[in-house]
Amino acid sequence: MLGSRSLEKAKSAVDEIISEKNRDYIKNNLKSAENVSVASGCDILILTVPHENALETVRSLSARFRGNQTLISAVASVTKKGEEFTSSNGSNGMSYAQKINEVVPGSVKVAAAFQTVPANILYREKEISADVPVVTNEPETYHKVASIVSEIDGLRPLYLGSLRLSGEVERLTALLLNIGKRNGLKSPTISFPSF
Numbered sequence: 001m002l003g004s005r006s007l008e009k010a011k012s013a014v015d016e017i018i019s020e021k022n023r024d025y026i027k028n029n030l031k032s033a034e035n036v037s038v039a040s041g042c043d044i045l046i047l048t049v050p051h052e053n054a055l056e057t058v059r060s061l062s063a064r065f066r067g068n069q070t071l072i073s074a075v076a077s078v079t080k081k082g083e084e085f086t087s088s089n090g091s092n093g094m095s096y097a098q099k100i101n102e103v104v105p106g107s108v109k110v111a112a113a114f115q116t117v118p119a120n121i122l123y124r125e126k127e128i129s130a131d132v133p134v135v136t137n138e139p140e141t142y143h144k145v146a147s148i149v150s151e152i153d154g155l156r157p158l159y160l161g162s163l164r165l166s167g168e169v170e171r172l173t174a175l176l177l178n179i180g181k182r183n184g185l186k187s188p189t190i191s192f193p194s195f
């Protein structure tokens with residue numbers, strides 16, 4: 001399900017994807033919905049809204065979660081200041097994922113992942129080789145998120161630790177955007193070779 005605040009917008013995004021991808025699997029399976037329906041209807045949710053709106057979005061949906069769900073936040077802490085991208089934690093020095101974890105029902109397990117994966121590379125299905133740091137408090141949640149990451153060719157999930165460390169991944173996006181801009185690298189990502 002592709003969610004939006006507006007059903008019309010979700011429908012037009014789904015139509016666009018179906019026409020650009022022209023693949024039966026997508027045509028038959030990708031559905032549009034309002035965010036409220038996604039929150040109540042999906043076992044695994046991926047939150048992809050700007051960081052300024054992340055908390056209010058989750059808060060507005062919190063009564064809709066049906067519980068026993070996994071919420072993966074791809075939210076990154078990035079603000080453009082002039083020619084540079086900076087990141088900062090929000091209030092109380094807490095990361096977005098930590099704050100989100102405080103507003104969802106206890107049976108919704110929160111993880112942070114995908115902050116270092118450029119969306120356009122995934123959408124254009126370009127060949128990629130990258131590591132995806134995942135933070136979450138429970139090993140079972142990590143395994144769920146890791147299996148989704150692993151389904152995407154070229155992505156390797158790496159467990160980073162508990163949500164206490166989510167600020168570290170949320171700040172990586174600003175690092176990548178600055179490196180890309182200053183050095184002419186298109187869509188940089190990260191990987192951790194081991195020797």
Ligand SMILES: NC(=O)c1ccc[n+]([C@@H]2O[C@H](COP(=O)([O-])OP(=O)(O)OC[C@H]3O[C@@H](n4cnc5c(N)ncnc54)[C@H](OP(=O)(O)O)[C@@H]3O)[C@@H](O)[C@H]2O)c1
Pocket residue numbers: 003004005006009010047048049050051053057074075076077078114115116117118119120173
């Ligand atoms: N783009 C990337 O490559 C990338 C990579 C890693 C992480 N991220 C992170 O993922 C998140 C989304 O990035 P993006 O590039 O997809 O951002 P985006 O295109 O600016 O926004 C994504 C969606 O957020 C919703 N949105 C916008 N303003 C909102 C508001 N005031 N309240 C609630 N929802 C709102 C909109 O959906 P509707 O209007 O349809 O509701 C919009 O289509 C960000 O936190 C970003 O840092 C992005």
